[in-house]
Amino acid sequence: MPELRRDPIIGRWVIIATERVKRPRDFRTEKQESRKGFCPFCKGFEDKTPPEILAYRTRDSRPNTPGWRVRVVPNKFPALRIEGGLGKKGDGIYDLMNGIGAHEVIIESPDHIVTNTELSNEHMVEVLWAYRDRMIDLKKDSRFSYGLLFKNVGMAAGASLEHAHTQLIVMPIVPRTVNAEMEGGRRFYNYRGRCIFCDMIIQEAADRKRVVLETEHYISFSPFAARFPFETWIVPKRHSSCFENIQKVEIEDLAETLKRTLKKIEVTLEMPPYNYVIHTSPFDQGELPYYHWHIEIIPRLTKVAGFEWGTGFYINPVTPEDAAEFLGQIEA
């Protein structure tokens, strides 16, 4: 059973895997199942994954057989386990609990594609519905506090299989960054009486120098204090703290906005490794006036980012204005 441990100084929770490492080198060997000559996420290999949790499939097809368009399965090597109690306890000054949660994989296509920008708009809409449906379902479990939807594209971004997929980790705690964002949002709200993200949208839409693209419902831009070269955020124009509460027309627009934004990054940087993460509010909160869900896209270009993990201090060699200009020029 994995363990969730809390750093006693800054309160950061960490998942500690408990599978025993036999030799120090063992964990350096990353699992590369695709090297076995087949991809377990491709149609026809449904028996190579754990049984599906959800699939959008043709009416006459049976579960765990071909006929699906989007398929959700438990992660074969889950960071957290679904069964059991939280077992919160102390150990002197330390706090820990069982590594309870969910770790699912949303397989975005039955065909072996490496990026979801290859999907049709209609197909991408279904991928986003799968994001939402799984969040809604797992939210019902009172043990869980947060659902983290994220995507790793390319080995250097942490992907162990290249077939386009998204991960969902649902956990009994709220990640530090989300707490920090909510606290910052609350501070601004208490002082100014408005949502800081909404203010940011107004300023970016007026300035235009960091805008990558704008649609009816979204604005994509390079954030003013971007940590990474070509970091790009997609923010919904309508205020909502909660991704799962997205409207149907908004999900249709998001499919296009996300695809176009990613395509611009892929073309400009020649298919770089990247991550994207959906930042949304915790499960136990209703709609909050001071928080605003959004997507953060981070191309993984520089190794220069050496000490940042340890310090929270970043050096970005590309100005957000330059990045937005490069991305803006690309047709997508």
Place this chain on the structure above:
Amino acid sequence: MPELRRDPIIGRWVIIATERVKRPRDFRTEKQESRKGFCPFCKGFEDKTPPEILAYRTRDSRPNTPGWRVRVVPNKFPALRIEGGLGKKGDGIYDLMNGIGAHEVIIESPDHIVTNTELSNEHMVEVLWAYRDRMIDLKKDSRFSYGLLFKNVGMAAGASLEHAHTQLIVMPIVPRTVNAEMEGGRRFYNYRGRCIFCDMIIQEAADRKRVVLETEHYISFSPFAARFPFETWIVPKRHSSCFENIQKVEIEDLAETLKRTLKKIEVTLEMPPYNYVIHTSPFDQGELPYYHWHIEIIPRLTKVAGFEWGTGFYINPVTPEDAAEFLGQIEA
């Protein structure tokens, strides 16, 4: 002139370089001067670096010529510039200031060594004195708030030159992680009346299951909630919030403790890329009862750490207890 920009939501400051990137690919080409056939940090190539700021050298040798043992020079590609005012200003909801600060390189040996574990204890002591001397000197400048001493070993850890060196970035703001640690320490102090790091030392020294090594003045251990495999901290037993206030006997012990701890990591993991960072209190604070300086060593082993940058949420595949056991077994 580089720019310091503040994220309006969580208040993180980021250095934005302003050298214009001509093509998106430009910044991906990492500078590899050592490939030119010589190393600018080796003795005999003193004219290939900016003029030295400090050097411990034989009495009869002249500045910027051989004869030095430890040499400090400005970084040739500085993230921050030493000259100018802070120029703090706003831009709508955003805050920014000039990228003022210092960016120095401490060259740890005139010989081309790739790790400071190859140094004699006496030589390592001088490296640590150079750390301290530069902090003390830069602290006098009232524009500056924090001095960050860190080391990148290996390309994957961000080192662009392999010759053993440490970097010092002195800046007009305090990094987020330091603020978070001080806040956590203050909270514990207000509640329990003690330093949380001091409590941690007591518990680790009693438990012993995460101890890597212990000397008269220091304890090295794998932290309870380690974010990374084989992450190791070195914490001084005597309470002090400020690295620069280190006593002479403590600096002698630290040279040995740091070398031995790094050696254990290098042997166990077969010379992995790694970073270490000295966490110390801000310049404008005196000795604080609730903060405790220490060194955090982070081997850079896993690429799995994909989305952590964006979320502050970590999955560590090696338990700190296993890591400490492996490291403890190595003679060093």
